[in-house]
Amino acid sequence: MTERAGWVPAGVDVGLPSAARLHDFLLGGSRNFAADRELGAQLLAADPDSAVAAAQSRSFLRRAVLLMAASGIRQFLDLGSGAPSAGWAPEVALAADPGARVVCVDFEDVAVAHGHLRLDADPRASVVQEDLTEPDAVLVSARATxxxxxxxxxxxxxxxxxxxxxxxxxxxxxxxxxxxxxxxGSLLALSHATGELAPERVEAAVAVLGRSANPVFPRPLAAVEALFDGFELLEPGVVVPPAWRPEHGARFEDGAEAEDPARAGAYAGVGRKR
Structure with missing residues (x-):
């Protein structure tokens, strides 16, 4: 039987897992389908730390947005924003500064549909359906909001x-x-998967994700640092996500020390445009 809910846009293939819905599943959300949950179970079997990595990513996002807000940033553009769930960028930014403005960008139909449901009643935030690899189109749509x-x-x-x-x-x-x-003075917050820290685990995860609509291409530290070209890296530079300005006593969900790089599988950092 094909799974479908009333909020799913026509034409969406709910049988093909997507990165946005898989991430939602790993975070314990409800904006996912049986195919996403099945792939998620396979991912957790291949890489038991996948849910930890998703939580780390969301926690880094929150800390980065809070730093931006504290630095006087009042507008945000969230590329690949995904489906709304706890710690979503608009939620964090608008709680930190009720006068902030947020535009979310995603091309996945279900993520965009849920974004509209959450944001259309709020004049401070919007969601646009664009491919982040087309910056001109993204910026035209973002400015149009x-x-x-x-x-x-x-x-x-x-x-x-x-x-x-x-x-x-x-x-x-x-x-x-x-x-x-x-x-x-603009700030860039970026995190990116890597195979350098736990190669066997990440290789297994990449193989599983290759069966989704959004395969993953991990990159080494040097390549991630190169993405900050034109930006001045803020301290502590590009590090594993939980080591980027951790809150006092920060720990992984299951109690493992936040500084354990083998469990991260990613690098993260924030830079300021010169």
Missing amino acids: GLVDTSEPLGLLAVGVLHHVPPSGDPARVLAAYRDELAP
Whole structure:
């Protein structure tokens, strides 16, 4: 029997897992389907720390957004925002600064549909359906909402998303196109999967995710650092997500020390446009 809910846009293939819905599953959300849950179970079997990594990514996003808000950033562009769930960027940004403005970007139909359900009643936030690898189209749509003005400093979020861009898509080129449109003082928060820290575990996860609509292409530290070209890295630089400005006593969900790099499988950092 084909699973379908009333909020699912027509034409969505609920039998093909997507990164947005899989991430929602790993975070314990409800915006996912049987195919996503099945792949999620396979992912957890291959890489038991996948849910930990998802939680780390969301926690890093929250800390980065809070730092941006504390630095005076009042507008945010969230690339690959995914389905709304606890710790979603608009939720964090608007709680930190009720006068902030947020535009979410995703191309996945279900994520966008849920984004509209959550945000359409709030004039401070919006969601646009665009492919983040097309910066010109993204920026046109974002500006059309009236919520983004790239002549002023902006918080650009690319958390857990650029590792879905294949080498042929040249993520450095994509990010540089956004950078060139940002005002000086803008901040970039970025996290990216890597195979350097736990190669066997990440290799197993990559094999599983290759069966989804959004395969993963891990990159080494040097390649992740290169994505910050044109940005001045803030301390502590590019590190594993839980080591980026951890809150006092921060620990993994199951109690393991937050500094354990073998469990991370990703790098993260924040940079300021010069």
